[in-house]
Amino acid sequence: MAQRTEALFRDDAYLSTAEAQVVAINDRGGILLDRTIFYATSGGQPGDTGMLERADGSRIAIAATMTGETKDEIIHVPAPEQALPAVGEKLKLDIDWRRRHLLMRMHSACHLLTVVCPFPITGAAVAEDDSRVDFDIPDAGFSKEDVTARLMELVRANHPVFTRLITDEELSANPGLVKSKNVPPVGTGRIRLVCIGENASIDSQPCGGTHVKSTGEIGEIHIGKIEKKGRENRRFRIRFGPMPTN
Ligand SMILES: [Zn+2]
Numbered sequence: 614m615a616q617r618t619e620a621l622f623r624d625d626a627y628l629s630t631a632e633a634q635v636v637a638i639n640d641r642g643g644i645l646l647d648r649t650i651f652y653a654t655s656g657g658q659p660g661d662t663g664m665l666e667r668a669d670g671s672r673i674a675i676a677a678t679m680t681g682e683t684k685d686e687i688i689h690v691p692a693p694e695q696a697l698p699a700v701g702e703k704l705k706l707d708i709d710w711r712r713r714h715l716l717m718r719m720h721s722a723c724h725l726l727t728v729v730c731p732f733p734i735t736g737a738a739v740a741e742d743d744s745r746v747d748f749d750i751p752d753a754g755f756s757k758e759d760v761t762a763r764l765m766e767l768v769r770a771n772h773p774v775f776t777r778l779i780t781d782e783e784l785s786a787n788p789g790l791v792k793s794k795n796v797p798p799v800g801t802g803r804i805r806l807v808c809i810g811e812n813a814s815i816d817s818q819p820c821g822g823t824h825v826k827s828t829g830e831i832g833e834i835h836i837g838k839i840e841k842k843g844r845e846n847r848r849f850r851i852r853f854g855p856m857p858t859n
Contacts, residue, residue: 615682619648623776623805626717626823629710635702639681642697643688644673650706651678652713653687657737658720658822663708665689667698684821713823715741715853718831721774721824722764722851724809725831727792728816729763730755734793735846739822743837744851751845757836760849761856764834771829772810777817778803784819792818 616636621628633646644665654660660678667673674692681688691697698704720739723746727734736747784790784804807824809815825831835856840848 615686616645617683617685618646618687620685620687621648621650622652622823623821627826629708629713631706633704633706635698635700635704637700638697639688643681643690644675644698645681645686645688646704646706649678649687649689650708651675651687651689652823653678653680653684655680655684656820656822657723658716658739661708661713663706665698666705666707668703671696673698673704712741714825717823717825718853719744719851720822721828722768722831722834724774724807724816724818724820724824725764725767725828726760726849726851727818728767728809729760730849731792742853745848746851747842747846747848749845750847755839757839758856760839761835764836764851767809767815768828768831768834771827772815773827774807774809774824775826777806777808777813779806780804790818 621631628650631650633648635644636647637645639645651661651663652658662677663675665673665675673695675689676692677690679688679690680686716739723737723739723744726746730748733749734746735749738745781802781804804819805821806817807820808817809828833855834851834853837850837852842848
């Protein structure tokens, strides 16, 4: 039976430690907790890695986090040869914060890219050092220098990033909010919007990922490449740091 894990990262993406209780170990050795700060792979953002610390101080390394039978069930996948905790055991949770913060900065940068390139999104993948967003556009007509300059304007403006919940009805009244072509959000009653700018003046779109709290925290980024992926598809790659000069 699917469990419902309380996803603490949805209300506070900055929690790097927490305490939780083991509710189940699944048949593949995955650990299910009553609550977690470990983000589970979805929406193009990879799941967290980290440690679960037992009362005796021993640690269980977590190699991946994924969703189970439903997206509300979060499974912590131990690295090979780790001892498993018992159901009911209390654990201290500790994510690899350095990696997660890089992913939050990159994921937030992907949102800014969809502001600079307001076209339907056909795919996205966030990684620590290089992220990509694919757009349904026949001809980019964009140079990586121009897109980088516009991204950095949004970063330097240090716009606030926040979430707000809306109803299915509000979303269907505003179809322009949905930018993804392949994955329209499902009707669960409540939809989480990620908003950028005062009163969401820059952007708002449905997203369940983790983001930084203001665009300035993204830091310096640039477009590494704009690739042609088929007749009507362009792939933009975002990287950290200044654009290399050659
Ligand atoms: Zn997002």
